[in-house]
Amino acid sequence: MLKTFYEGGMGLTTEKQAVVFDFGNEYTKVGYAGEPAPRSILPTELRCPETGRIQRVFDAVTFDEKYDLLVEFIHTLYFRHLLVSPKDRRVIIVESVLCPTTLRNMLAKIFFMHFEVSSLLFVPSHVVSLSTLGVNTALVVDMGATETVVIPVFENVAVLHAWQAQPLGSFAVKRQITDMLKKYESPELFRTRDCVIPATRVKVEKTEPQEASETSAEAGVPEGYEELEEREEDFNYITEKHIEDIKVRTCFVTSLARVQKAEEGNPCPPPPNVDYLIGRSSRIVNISGEIRENAYNVLFEQDGDHISVPTMILDAISKCPVDMRKPLAENVLLIGGTAMATGMRARICEELKSLVVSPQYCDKLKVRTFKFHTPPAKENFAAWLGAAIYGASDIVSTRSLSKEAYLRDHQVPDWVSLIHNVFHDGTKRSL
């Protein structure tokens, strides 16, 4: 009685808003539950305290390294973007069903042991995305940075055996742009630190201090120039950031008709070229119409196994029982940053319609109509919004993993683990 009286504060204090995180490979979405948009969307990277280089958090290899980077990253999220004390606040994390268990346990350890949050709830991104629509059945296509994952959700249950995942995301598009630029433009644009610099620049080799001062004296460069050179180098050559910028600002997803014409041998005239300026010296890189139009085609070209993004959608449908297929095809939900590309939705729609009557699928699938949902959010934070809506209800207090439970067992319940998935008498709990 005493405990509830004080801790509940006689119901005068309202529950603190839970914090919702969606850690992506490229961008992290962070905000509060019950709000229509995240407070911040920011690259999942930070300046490594030891080397001083910008480093992607999920690129870290060893456990300790990743742990430290994540702690640092989440610390900046709390104190620079959310501006709240992490202690004793509920946390909701949007996770992919395919998220490795080690990462999941690492996040739990960080949040409970380092930030001392009061409870933690992992929500599967595909299922919670449906709460942005208010429907129970949809085929969720998550087009992220590293991969595209298709999971059908039927009556709020993920049909897991029909999952499809391929490394067809924005990284694949970026790689395509890089390759095409190397082919059409000069490969010199892509310069790593150890390469030789073109004749216009005198590069001072980064060597030991004494030797460096000798070489710089020879080249007639004042001391301290070396560092400047290092920085300038980053300005003058295409980096990954530039590729992303080119992708976002100039590229688009072309229509199927144009691709088919090009395959037949009479291509349409390409869209106009774009002059792209790089660096302080305003070096001009010519982004040809070819690159602009065809970079995204890498997601639609069928590979050796006849797999592309549209075939993944059709495969996922065909792996479901017959009764589910029509409702799923009529409720397609595209989420993830890559789905925001200009013309993406139109192209997927066209591809699906033409594929379903092609010999590859016409016998397997009898669905002919595909309908697309529009969530009340930008695609890149649709999953976040789903969790924010889900997290504003009572569910967050009943389903979360509490701090006490974690400190007792030091493990996160997981549906794949029989420890958490078995009744006391040993029978398997059915999902």
Add this chain to the structure above:
Amino acid sequence: MSYLSKSDIVKYACTCGQLKSITNMYFCRHCLKLRCGYCVCHEVDSHYCSNCLEILPSAEARLKKNRCQTCFDCPNCLNTLAVRGTTVSVRDPDDPSKVNSQKKYYHACFFCRWTTRDAGLPDQAVQTVSANGWTHKETNSSNVQRVTVLLERARLLGTLERHEREQREKKFTPRSRRTFTHLPGVTSAHVRKRAGLPPELPAPSTIKDTLAEFQPAVAKESVNPLPEEIFTKAVNLFEITTMPQRLAQPEIQPVFCVDLLPAYKHLSTKRSQRCRECEHNVSKPELNPSSTKFKIQQAAYFHVPEVRLVTAGALIGGKDTEVVLLFSNPSQHPTTLSFISLREAEEEEGNKQTEDTSDLADQQGEAASSLSSLTKPAVVLEEPRPISIKVTGNVELPSPDAEITLPPKDDAAEYDYSGETHKSHNDPKWVMHRRANKAAVSFTVTPETGFTGKRCVIGFVLRYTYINRIPSPGSFDQKPQEVRLDTRLFVDCGKICSK
């Protein structure tokens, strides 16, 4: 001063195992342990705007979504916008022949020259432009409305679920709760609140009715086709926003620069740090945002002897060389220093721990029986990390019994240039010289062979006496106590040469 902010030559091992320079550490005067930014609990103290330096109470800051209501960020280059005044001539409505001049204000960015006029926002009549003056282009209001409906639905579904659960529980455990409803003025809602229960739920039938009114999203077969002009129209990159510009406004994420709107400035925070073990503050800033002072600042720099590398001889693998370190006492009390090797300290630590654990078990048994709910929750601590640095040099330390005493820090002595460096009579010969609260000590270092070209790192434990002026709880002894504290130190002496 540079050594204060950027010094990685002498590193202290924190209690949590992180290696930091002394200027980056705290010293908890209650636990008598070193703490660093990694192992203290950070808390947000106050919110303020870094531009207008206004403090917002945390409740208000939460309400305003952590944004300042008067300052704006440039949507183009993300710097702060400045208010600019201008006079415009307006024709008098009463007398068309007369021209009145009027003062108008707009926002401009001094870095990229973006102005609110670019966004098509009208000029303001008052200098302190509030956002109310700008009727924001309503691009996403339909989305916000829809999300509100969805949130309501999620809440109702959650309530329904709770209702079902409560019904289930009712069936099996009949609750006998004392009712106070016979008392005047006490309602059932009051009683529920008093008992710590959530307020009475609406009947499930009404919830179901409300849910039935909800309209789920409808999927459409038609999608927006790719605009044909994209294949012919030339692209002007200056008209298309970059990713950082888009993400600065997550709700709208405008694609074209025309749609950029000034964003309310993000607030900044003042943070305080708290020791996790004893929950005392180790650092607490003053509330005033323009003040850089602290109410509580227990930096290790004020309590723990500071070590600096003075000289190091040529470091050659396998050969002895002399390394001189300077020790200074920052505290107001004399301190006694002695040196122990890392291995000896580890053994001592091991012995101590076995004793401690048996003691602790006894104590916990007692505590658990007396107080359960009123005691503070268990301290959550990450286990200390092993030291990540590799020691590549052997250092010959004086015997652990040999001690040197450093006098307290005397601010006046700092300016006393007459005092020559002198040696005290009873100093051992490894003390090179002293002055005021400082003493230079020479050590013999032998870099290990096989590390040519690498840094020579030596490690040892510095044992120093500390006057604890905070009485421990429970003891009535108010006198300051002298305690001996250990700190592991790692000194980077330089590069090991080959010859």
